[in-house]
Amino acid sequence: MTHTLSPNDSETVLRIVGELKGRPGPLIEVLHAIQAALGYVTEGAVPVVAQGLNLSRAEVHGVVTFYHYFRRTPPGKHVVSLCRAEACQSMGADELAEHAKRSLGVDFHETTGDGKFSLEPIYCLGNCACSPAAMVDGRLYGRLTAERFDAMIAEQGRNK
Amino acid sequence: MTVTVYVPIDAAALSLGADEVASAIASEAAARGVELNLVRNGSRGACWLEPLVEVVTANGRVGYGPVTPADVPGLFAADFLNGGQHALALGLVEAVPWFASQQRLTFARVGIVDPQSVADYVANDGYQGLRRALSLAPAQIVQAVLDSGLRGRGGAAFPTGIKWKTVLDQPAGQKYITCNADEGDSGTFSDRMLMEGDPLALVEGMTIAGIAVGATQGYIYLRAEYPHAYRALNRAIAAAYQARYLGNDVMGSGKRFDLEVRMGAGAYVCGEETSMLESLEGKRGEIRVRPPLPAIKGLFGQPTIVNNVMTLATVPIILQKGAEFYKNFGVGRSRGTLPLQLAGNIKRGGLVERAFGVTLRELLYDYGGGSATGRPIRAVQVGGPLGAYIPASQFDVAIDYEALAGIGALLGHGGIVVFDDTVDMARMARYAMEFCAVESCGKCTPCRIGSTRGVEVIDRILGGVETERNVRQLEELCETMLQGSLCGLGGMTPFPVTSALKHFSEDFRARTRH
Numbered sequence: 001m002t003h004t005l006s007p008n009d010s011e012t013v014l015r016i017v018g019e020l021k022g023r024p025g026p027l028i029e030v031l032h033a034i035q036a037a038l039g040y041v042t043e044g045a046v047p048v049v050a051q052g053l054n055l056s057r058a059e060v061h062g063v064v065t066f067y068h069y070f071r072r073t074p075p076g077k078h079v080v081s082l083c084r085a086e087a088c089q090s091m092g093a094d095e096l097a098e099h100a101k102r103s104l105g106v107d108f109h110e111t112t113g114d115g116k117f118s119l120e121p122i123y124c125l126g127n128c129a130c131s132p133a134a135m136v137d138g139r140l141y142g143r144l145t146a147e148r149f150d151a152m153i154a155e156q157g158r159n160k
Numbered sequence: 161m162t163v164t165v166y167v168p169i170d171a172a173a174l175s176l177g178a179d180e181v182a183s184a185i186a187s188e189a190a191a192r193g194v195e196l197n198l199v200r201n202g203s204r205g206a207c208w209l210e211p212l213v214e215v216v217t218a219n220g221r222v223g224y225g226p227v228t229p230a231d232v233p234g235l236f237a238a239d240f241l242n243g244g245q246h247a248l249a250l251g252l253v254e255a256v257p258w259f260a261s262q263q264r265l266t267f268a269r270v271g272i273v274d275p276q277s278v279a280d281y282v283a284n285d286g287y288q289g290l291r292r293a294l295s296l297a298p299a300q301i302v303q304a305v306l307d308s309g310l311r312g313r314g315g316a317a318f319p320t321g322i323k324w325k326t327v328l329d330q331p332a333g334q335k336y337i338t339c340n341a342d343e344g345d346s347g348t349f350s351d352r353m354l355m356e357g358d359p360l361a362l363v364e365g366m367t368i369a370g371i372a373v374g375a376t377q378g379y380i381y382l383r384a385e386y387p388h389a390y391r392a393l394n395r396a397i398a399a400a401y402q403a404r405y406l407g408n409d410v411m412g413s414g415k416r417f418d419l420e421v422r423m424g425a426g427a428y429v430c431g432e433e434t435s436m437l438e439s440l441e442g443k444r445g446e447i448r449v450r451p452p453l454p455a456i457k458g459l460f461g462q463p464t465i466v467n468n469v470m471t472l473a474t475v476p477i478i479l480q481k482g483a484e485f486y487k488n489f490g491v492g493r494s495r496g497t498l499p500l501q502l503a504g505n506i507k508r509g510g511l512v513e514r515a516f517g518v519t520l521r522e523l524l525y526d527y528g529g530g531s532a533t534g535r536p537i538r539a540v541q542v543g544g545p546l547g548a549y550i551p552a553s554q555f556d557v558a559i560d561y562e563a564l565a566g567i568g569a570l571l572g573h574g575g576i577v578v579f580d581d582t583v584d585m586a587r588m589a590r591y592a593m594e595f596c597a598v599e600s601c602g603k604c605t606p607c608r609i610g611s612t613r614g615v616e617v618i619d620r621i622l623g624g625v626e627t628e629r630n631v632r633q634l635e636e637l638c639e640t641m642l643q644g645s646l647c648g649l650g651g652m653t654p655f656p657v658t659s660a661l662k663h664f665s666e667d668f669r670a671r672t673r674h
Contacts (some may be wrong), residue, residue, distance in 0.1 A: 025441035025442035025443075025460070027442035027443070028422070028423075028425055028439065029422070029423075029442070032423055032425070062444050063442070063443060063444055066427065066444040066445060066601075067424075067425035067445070068425070068427060069384045069424075069425035069426030070425055070426075085346030085347075085545065086346040086347060086504065086541055086577045086591070087346045087347045087504040087575075087577045088504075089504075089591070090504035090505040090577060090578060090579045090580070090583065091504060091505055091532065122385060123346070123428060123595065123599070124345065124346045124347075124348075125171075125385055126171065126172075126343060126348070126349040126351075126352040126385065126386060127171065127172050127175050128347045128348065128349055128501065128503030128577065129172065129207035129208070129349070129503050129506070129509030129510045129511075130172050130175055130176060130210075130509070131503070131504055131505075133175065135385070140171045140172075140174055140388070141175050142172060142175035142176050143176065
């Protein structure tokens, strides 16, 4: 089983590794840069990173899979992260999550059929006095209701 | 005359539309031919008033909030630029009781200054602590921190000065200052607010730590969920370098201190200090067995200070005003002030900084105004997902490390999450186990396996299956996790579970079998 990178992606990954490998403890920095550039940490990047940083593939794989933030599959066009932690639960986050799943037609960790939205759980966005909270493509939302959630999705849909 | 208007850039304010309010104000001003100096400040912490717009008048800063873009034309019509009357007018912000009764030391500048401006920082007492530190011998700086009684604000409450002294006493060589900004506890946001609203206080605190123990490199380990803080810190660090408060000649002293931000990648356990160090080294965030202590063998095997954002950001005022000044706040062995966070189902949520000794009841009702839903408050969780649930009968407890420990609770990072009487405490107990299962680093068995078994046992209780036997089993499991886990994640997950069982036993026992 081989996962090969496209020439473009390969060039990107090699460039990132080249730029960051001199830094102390660079692996997580490298993975962040790859995800920022490609949208996720593609399987094909693992051996390239391992070789570039003089690590084993197992070490790189171990780090990629340890951290929730690193994606191993391409995200939808928009990533919707719903907070599931206690403060948001006290203001109806569980009901909001059910609404979000129904309205997008996906479960957590899934992407809608049209590739537009990925739904992810997140454990605290630090917006706990304005619960329930969500983040969409780095933008933070507070005091969400089912109606505000739908409006937020509609707005993102229009933005393409 | 140009009027200065403040609209917060804090993430909580942005989540409620602060950017839209700022642009509505800018375009309305342009349409009216009014010249504005629009400053994007941090939040003053009253999340219930956000977006809180402030106007500088001859009498002081006058507030309006919560403002929506639709309110903006009306505000102009009411002459808010001259402090005019309006339904949203709050008067002088500092006279609003919610703010006036607070004791802000760590948060003295948050919401007041432009977070990116070194000049504004310096004009508001900034860098006076570092200036004083540079006039002292390293041991004297450490002694000041020790004498202040400051204890680690991340949750462990270990005396900060002792940590610093241990690092100072290590032989000269590469040492590190690391800031734990992996604020993952639900119900906490003080680190975020400070990093967005007064990032230079953290930069200054870390620089003082570096000068004190002879460390030339600092790292801020910031959680990935905080992109706003990431930008604010990087801008502040760049400004500090430019003004020579960082780099190879800190304030002309000839001493070096470099600082950078490293982003975490979504792992709660990395808030544990040894796991954070592993992650900073680019590895899986698995717990290290102690000893050796990080102060002796920490980042890349070198002596390392690991302190929380609140701890480090409090150091400048201790150096500036002296250990005695700081120590005079607080009670018993809990000295100074604590930035508390009122969160969840609370009417007036946000950040309240008070000296230790304030009671939970004062926070919930005097500041918080009761629940957001208007229903009775049934339980509060203090100290994050590993903190105990406290019932209404114990709301008179004082916010003080020892007083909370006395009722089997803990203060943690000062987050207070409020639940009304619709909460199902057996479900909250289940969530505690579920969270531990999701976030366990997997290194030790009680945490890795125990949390999953915990979810299963609580599921049986929820299903009304052999309740008494399963409750006993849950208690035994909690005891095993408490005694046998390597770090606080597995070792403290039992706190919310057993406190829920103890104080809200009816939620576990009233289940009907199905």
